[in-house]
Amino acid sequence: MELARMDPPGVELPKSCLLAIKPVVADSTNATTATHQTEHPDDSREISIQVSLFVHRPPLISYVVVWSTDARVTEEPFIHGTHGGLILLSMDISMEECPLREYYIYQPGCGHGGAGTPSLNLVPQLRCLVGQPCAVGLLSHGDGGDYYVALLTMQRKGEFELSLFCSKMETWTVKKPVLSPEDQAAFLLDDGGFEPNKVIAVGGSVMAFVDLFKGILIGDVLEGSPQFLYIPLPATTEISQPWTNYPLYTRDVSIDMSSGHIRIKFIELVCPLHLPAWAATTWSTTTTATSPWLRLEEWDTHTILEARQLSVGDGVNTAGLLPEALQSEGKPDFGLLFINLPMLSLHEDNIVCFLAKQHYLNKQAWVIAVDTVTKKLLGVHPFQMGRFTTLFYSTISSHLNISAAASGAKGDLEWLGTHREQQGGVGAYDADDKELEHVKPCLI
Template sequence: MALSPISFRFAVPMDPHVAGGTTRRSSRPDWVFLHKSARISGHRNATTAECHTMEGQPIQVSFWLVDPPGVSYFSVNCPGLDGKDFADEPYILCADAALVLFSVDFVPVSNRTFKVTDPRCIQRFVYRAGPGKPSLHLIPDPDVVRPHGEYAVLPCGDAGSSEHYAVVFLQRRWILDDHARHYDLHLFSSLTREWSSKGTLPGLSEHDQKLLAVACHVTYKVIKVGASSLGYVDLSSGILLVCDVFSECPVIKYIPLPASRVCNMDEEGDLYIAPEHCCDVSSCNDLIKFVDVEFDDRDRRSLGDQGWKATTWNRDISWDDWRVRSSVNVANISVDPSYSDLLPELWNDKTNELELKKLVFYTPTLSKDDDDFVYVMSKLNCEDDKAWVTVLT
């Protein structure tokens, strides 16, 4: 389960065996909270896998796993390079089952053969945790004129036993004087190590095109839906759903987020606050899940000590609408008094209770199971280095 990096940064230096102050796992956990951005570190463990970049530079990747609600993370190391050789932190693009697709943005230097504007500065890799020994593979760019688009990874066959996968590249195709959105789909096979094209996807209706024209879709995350469909999620508007990626003729459709959700736009139609702070989308088999958190005063959200309500919706890919699954108000959430020793700042002398609303809440994260769990990153104040994970049910 990937966790947004917006509100959480690891301290430096950090014990390479521990993240989030939780005990390291002696075996591989069934699932973890995985921080989306990596540390640059040469530490290794049993998860370490390596390969080479396009220029033949060795690259190593390791995962540092802890029990939830601790936050696990991954590290990247290129022997001979250091932090200044990376333009940005390596970043997870998509994760599913034992597969993690991530990008590394290198800083061009004089002894490299590509220019600053060359897209090869950004290289993508797939880490496979199993079955068998962990592996790491460089993914070549698709054979298109402008390899800019959305990348995702899907297991082939049984996700728990198959060693093969496909990297999916969704590219918007621009047509002169045509403002409609057309998308081409390309697949990279780990078996053949080659790209193939599915061509332009049919399916976007005139109604979908109108919604997209208003929404200006920007992908924040990619989720797997069912066995072979992908949802490209814009947390401020909706989901581009590419159905049956491996079929002869995949189709694409647009699913707007619930109309009754809180609108995070200002009077001019611009994003008022980062949508990752307030909502999340996840999936379980054919079920898409959405959560939205409404604060009493959005201007004071980062200060805490205010009311809020979290509402979750469900939508099966065969349905035509979203259905409210649950709603919880912070005023109705009770906190075990035993936590008063850990969080005395939450104590209310008048009510003799701990008040959860005093925490500053960030980045709600939905469970990938068919349940009512919402995990929320929280702090006593926004300047704190330590963060807590609160589980709402």
């Protein structure tokens, strides 16, 4: 079956997309496909690793697709981050019983004006450095595909180690970021632990390491002796939720640098299993954009969205999402839905996407796009949750050329892009031959 276009003809690719953090394992290609050749360590047999990108407009989901010839993907691949036109991902591809996870930089190519050739390259020695808890971040540098990989670990309470790989020099360096005395005291007062869940390339060479339970560390990773700013997250609700051990289920952070300032947004979703119904609150704060760091504003409540306030926007089809059993007096009752996984849009200030289910144990789910200011539902996209995955906003789509990225595709994108979550296994080789209906992109 021929792959469908990533977006309808003549429609500009979105500035940001919702990317699944776990790539699909399938033999599907398009103009973004890159390959990496390596040898099996035992018999020097050549192994080819193939990676492609398929983009849709939110609330549809975009996917990275991986495949290997003469070897098997033995553990689920994982996307650690994107920046500029690059993606940092890891995967276990081997014929050995105990394979080692390797890290790769994938450049889809198809850049602005059609320039750029897709590439896939190994990040040397990164697997030897990665441990838990840690955070791995990506910082693209220039237009030639150069990049830095940053790895932050905490050695002792309040003491950090930053390992930095430079692709141009092909070397690793180790730095010791420090906090100001005031930030150090605040950090230690807040139990002194730090387990980052997310890394954000803010702008220039500034990166943010985010512990969604605790706070944010921001600093210039290219400084010789970087000083980091510590920003505790705002005090939030004490309502008990059984999934609070998984912070991405209920929290998200987005960061934007402009006009010499850094603006940070934080969202917390409260969705207890029983009443009261779910509600989401966003906060914002600002800092200076360079060291010496200075908080310009404290956390301020930006929006509050309660389930009972949400209404359906013009032209939005909620068929399946809200059957009659989930309606009140003939109107949709969004308070009867289970909501999690809040995702702050990177380019639309008040837009948040959520994962919605009719029951928290259901495999059928929907990605919904909501305007937290107008309280309108703007888009709905159904998909199956065959295994746990998370989604995150990425600007990778803004670095693609639509004519190149949407053509020359081979494989079954209809299955991959819309329905692959219903498969419980690692790869597409577990799929049956059932014909699957294609869901067209829902533009918002």
